Amino acid sequence: MGVILTVSKKQSSLLKLVSFRAANTVIVFVVLMLVFTFFTRNRVFLSSRNMGLLSKLAPDLGIIALGIGILMICGEFDLSVASIVAVCAYVFVLLLKGGTSLFLIAIITLGLGAALGLLNGLITVKGGIPSFIATLGMMMFWRGILYVSSRMWPIGIRAYLPAGTSFEQIFVGRMGGVIPAQAVWFVGLAAILGVLLHFHKFGNWVYATGDNREAARAMGINTDWVKIGCFMIVGILCAFVAILQLLRLGSFCCTQGQGFELKAIAASVVGGTFLTGGIGSVVGIFLGALTIQIMENGLILMGIPVFGIGAFIGLAIILFVILNSYVERKRIS
Amino acid sequence: MKADSIGESRGVLVKMVNIHKWFGKVHALKGVDFEVKHSEIVGLVGDNGAGKSTLIKVLSGVYLAEEGEIFFEGRRANITSPGDARKLGIETVYQEQALAPNMSISRNIFMGREPTKALGFMDKKAMDKASMEALRNIRLDVASPDLLITVLSGGQRQGVAIARVLHFEAKLVIMDEPTIALSIKEAHQVLEFIKQLREENISVIFITHNLYHVFPVAERFVILGSGEKIADVEKKDTSIDHLTELIVREPSRL
Numbered sequence: 038m039g040v041i042l043t044v045s046k047k048q049s050s051l052l053k054l055v056s057f058r059a060a061n062t063v064i065v066f067v068v069l070m071l072v073f074t075f076f077t078r079n080r081v082f083l084s085s086r087n088m089g090l091l092s093k094l095a096p097d098l099g100i101i102a103l104g105i106g107i108l109m110i111c112g113e114f115d116l117s118v119a120s121i122v123a124v125c126a127y128v129f130v131l132l133l134k135g136g137t138s139l140f141l142i143a144i145i146t147l148g149l150g151a152a153l154g155l156l157n158g159l160i161t162v163k164g165g166i167p168s169f170i171a172t173l174g175m176m177m178f179w180r181g182i183l184y185v186s187s188r189m190w191p192i193g194i195r196a197y198l199p200a201g202t203s204f205e206q207i208f209v210g211r212m213g214g215v216i217p218a219q220a221v222w223f224v225g226l227a228a229i230l231g232v233l234l235h236f237h238k239f240g241n242w243v244y245a246t247g248d249n250r251e252a253a254r255a256m257g258i259n260t261d262w263v264k265i266g267c268f269m270i271v272g273i274l275c276a277f278v279a280i281l282q283l284l285r286l287g288s289f290c291c292t293q294g295q296g297f298e299l300k301a302i303a304a305s306v307v308g309g310t311f312l313t314g315g316i317g318s319v320v321g322i323f324l325g326a327l328t329i330q331i332m333e334n335g336l337i338l339m340g341i342p343v344f345g346i347g348a349f350i351g352l353a354i355i356l357f358v359i360l361n362s363y364v365e366r367k368r369i370s
Numbered sequence: 371m372k373a374d375s376i377g378e379s380r381g382v383l384v385k386m387v388n389i390h391k392w393f394g395k396v397h398a399l400k401g402v403d404f405e406v407k408h409s410e411i412v413g414l415v416g417d418n419g420a421g422k423s424t425l426i427k428v429l430s431g432v433y434l435a436e437e438g439e440i441f442f443e444g445r446r447a448n449i450t451s452p453g454d455a456r457k458l459g460i461e462t463v464y465q466e467q468a469l470a471p472n473m474s475i476s477r478n479i480f481m482g483r484e485p486t487k488a489l490g491f492m493d494k495k496a497m498d499k500a501s502m503e504a505l506r507n508i509r510l511d512v513a514s515p516d517l518l519i520t521v522l523s524g525g526q527r528q529g530v531a532i533a534r535v536l537h538f539e540a541k542l543v544i545m546d547e548p549t550i551a552l553s554i555k556e557a558h559q560v561l562e563f564i565k566q567l568r569e570e571n572i573s574v575i576f577i578t579h580n581l582y583h584v585f586p587v588a589e590r591f592v593i594l595g596s597g598e599k600i601a602d603v604e605k606k607d608t609s610i611d612h613l614t615e616l617i618v619r620e621p622s623r624l
Contacts (some may be wrong), residue, residue, distance in 0.1 A: 237491050238484040241473075245481050248470035255468040256482035258454055315472045 059321035061361055062308050066331075073335030082338050089217065091334055093209075093285070096223035098304065099326035100278050101297055103230050104271035108306035110234070111267045112247035112314030113161060116283030118275050118301060119294035120179035121153045125279035127183055130289045133197045139204040145243035147276045153179070156273020158265030168268075176298065183291050193288040209284045219281055223323075226274070231319035243267060250313030303354050304329045309361060316365075369370045380407045382444070383573050384429070384460070384542055389438035391424055391597075398424045400597040406542060409571040411564065413588030415579060417617055420594040421613070422577045426544045429575075430462045431455040443541075459541035463531045465549055469519045476501035476515035479534045504533035508566040525556030532563045535572075542573045549583045561587050581610050593617055 042130060073082040101118050108115055125146050157175055161168040198205070210218045220321045234240035245253035246260040253260050283289060308325020310317030332353060336346050384406050391399040399421050406412050416422050427433040429440065431452045440447045442458050449455050452462075462468075469478050476497040485493045498515040505512055510529035512522075519527060528548050535543050545564070549557035565588050567574055572601075578584050584591070591608065593601040593616050601616045 236494070237489075238486055241477055241481065241484055242491060244473055244477070244479065245470045248472045249468070252468035252470055253481065254461075255452065255464065257456070258482040313468065 046332065059309050059318050059324060061357075061364055062321050062324045065307075065357065066328050069328060069335065070332055072123055073338065077338040079338075087334070087338070091215040091330065092220035094251055095216075095327060095330045096219040097278050097282060098297060098300055098330060099223045099323070100226055100274050100281075101271075102301040102304035102308075102322055102326040103227055103319065104267075104274040105301040106308060106310050106317055106319070106325070107234060107243060108267045108271050109231060109302070109305050109310045109312065110247045110314060110317040111243045111264055112250065113267065114302065115154075115157060115168065115172045115268065115271050117153075117157060117172040117176040117179065118271060118299045119149060119297040120176045120183070121272055121275040122279045122282070122294035122297065123183055123291060124153065124179050124274040125150050126283050126289050126293055127187060127291070129280060129283055130192050130194060133194060134192075136197075139198075139202070139332055143204075143280060146280060149270045150272040150274070150276025150279070152272070153275075154269040155265060157270030157272070159200065161268070162264055164263045168264075180291075187289070187291045189291050191288050191290045194283060195287055205284050206291065208281055219285075222277075222281070226277075227319055227323045230270070231323075234319050237264070239266070244315060246314075300329060301326075303350070306361075307354060307357050380410065382406070383408050383410075383442070385441040386425070386429060387439045389425065389428055389435045389440075389442070391428060391433060391435050392420075398597050401438070402594070402597070402599050404592060404599070406573045406575060409568055409573055410590065411568055411574040411576060411588045413581075413584035413591040414577045414594065415574055415581060415584060415591055415613065415617065416594035416600075417579060419596075421597040422594050423546060424597075426462070426575060426577060427592065428545060429455065430460055430544055437468070439498055445522065456538075460544065461535035461540035461542070462537065462544045462546065463528065463535060464546055467527055467531060469527055469531060471520040472518060475505075475512065475515045475522075475530055477502065478519055478530060479537060485537065500537055501533070504537040505529065507536055507570065508533055508563045510563070523556055524552045525559035528552070528556075528560045529563055532560075532567065536567065536570060540572055542575070543567055544575045544577070546577045547579075548576070549578065551582060557583060579612055585610050585613070 074080055101122070105115060105118065127150055129142055129146045132145060133139075137145075153175075157168070157172050160166070160171040160175070164171065206218070208218055208222070212218060212221050234243060242253065242258045242260075242263045245256070245258055246263045250260050255264075279293075282293060299322070304326040305317065305322050306312065307323070307328050308317065308321035310322060310325070329350065332350055333346055336349055337343055341349065382405050386402065386404040389399050389402045389404070392398070402421070402425055404414075404425060407604060414422050414426070424433065428435045428438075428572050429449070431449045431454050434450060441447055442460075447454075449458070449460075455462075470481065473481070478495075479501045480492075480497050485496045491538075501515040502512075505515075508529060510526060510533065512526070512542055519530065522530065532543070548560050552560065561583065564574055564576065576584050576588055585605075588605065590602070590604050592599060593603075593613065595617065598621075601613075603613075
């Protein structure tokens with residue numbers, strides 16, 4: 038206990054964060070990296086091709102998990118993320134067809150994400166119902182609207198958006214010709230949200246709201262708007278991912294994003310976020326999102342049947358949470 | 371009034387006059403008068419359901435009284451929310467402890483009132499320094515302002531809550547059953563904190579039904595029963611036995 042608690046003043050705050058809540062995630066992450074490196078044929082896991090692929094694909098879920106993690110810290114859930122992604126992608130495509138300028142479309146799409154998040158927040162907070170239910174409802178509602186509205190036809194974007202525009206470069210190009218822009222965005226957004234959560238007063242309110250809502254209220258924090266703010270952050274990140282996915286895949290599909298909602302929660306939990314709120318860190322969530330996806334990728338490369346991967350990940354999540362809460366109990370006693 | 375002439379020497383900080391509060395058909399406060407002088411510790415005692423908590427919740431802005439007036443430092447105060455009360459310098463230390471267990475001491479002390487540098491970023495150094503200072507002022511010794519509340523004892527937690535009101539320069543601190551869930555040793559520690567508040571010229575309303583805790587620290591005792599004030603006595607004119615008798619006796623017999 039003493040080692041963790043009496044942190045020497047010389048240690049930087051960042052180091053403290055890593056050594057503190059995210060320690061387990063760091064260890065698991067490193068172990069997985071080593072296992073996959075040495076147990077895949079020809080160390081194909083670490084090949085530049087696989088790493089390039091991972092850094093292109095992982096940010097999709099990763100960016101959403103960042104939002105979900107923060108939302109979970111303030112004590113709420115969002116099951117509607119996948120539907121928000123799809124709705125935002127759909128609106129993006131419609132506007133693109135209509136000939137609106139690209140950057141305006143991007144701003145409208147991000148605004149739409151924020152609005153959908155706001156709606157989730159208002160329903161949860163003003164309706165006084167669990168966000169689990171509110172967003173479960175919205176998840177089904179938006180997906181249904183989308184199925185009808187798009188008649189379930191996929192829509193390609195290449196007819197309206199020639200490849201290689203500067204707009205596309207910004208979102209899904211390659212930094213210095215090597216690093217996928219998605220990876221840069223993921224790291225950048227994680228850094229911004231990390232600074233917001235750990236050093237800004239809003240972050241303090243998020244933790245306080247999730248940890249002891251009554252206390253936060255008694256101290257004058259408007260916990261309703263803190264929660265709504267977190268829902269909006271999630272919405273904006275979903276819209277962002279919608280744009281990334283559209284540009285990478287080149288077409289809209291009405292089933293887009295399905296499965297993200299639970300995987301994002303799993304990623305946050307693996308990153309040390311507690312379902313009960315109040316505990317978690319951006320470093321942890323970041324690594325949690327990577328861990329889940331590296332596990333998926335690594336297992337496939339090790340020759341595990343693709344459709345059986347879920348079984349492994351499911352077990353891994355349970356084991357990880359058991360480990361996490363065990364360490365937490367040890368730490369407190 | 372005679373009571374006022376005594377108070378005049380020290381000055382009345384807060385005065386509640388003829389406070390009435392109904393909850394539906396329940397008449398919870400039936401015209402209660404209550405006052406606290408500067409740097410005075412008042413024990414507000416009475417059995418469960420006597421109206422103690424209701425009275426102080428009116429004062430701290432949690433409840434609105436249907437009738438009655440509150441004067442603070444001689445001026446009529448319009449307290450309609452906890453924020454109003456806090457602006458006047460009335461702080462409450464709740465029995466359920468308004469602390470977030472998984473946050474650090476300094477983050478708890480400044481919860482909702484974080485000192486900031488540019489753009490709303492917290493001034494962590496100032497927070498840590500002020501936290502340690504406030505804790506030292508009530509003689510609570512902790513290793514670091516980064517300790518999480520969850521590792522502290524119950525007494526230390528109350529200490530953090532008290533340090534918080536001290537830092538924000540409260541003039542009146544309301545303590546609602548601050549010793550109720552504590553061991554004997556921890557309760558003793560909290561009583562020491564309360565004495566420290568008086569050293570800082572802060573008035574305290576100490577609500578409890580444990581006379582053995584309140585008697586050594588309070589100077590005056592106000593007893594409530596069934597929403598009415600039964601007695602208002604200086605310590606020199608009473609004893610624990612006498613107070614117990616007053617509480618147990620039915621108000622109607624007075």
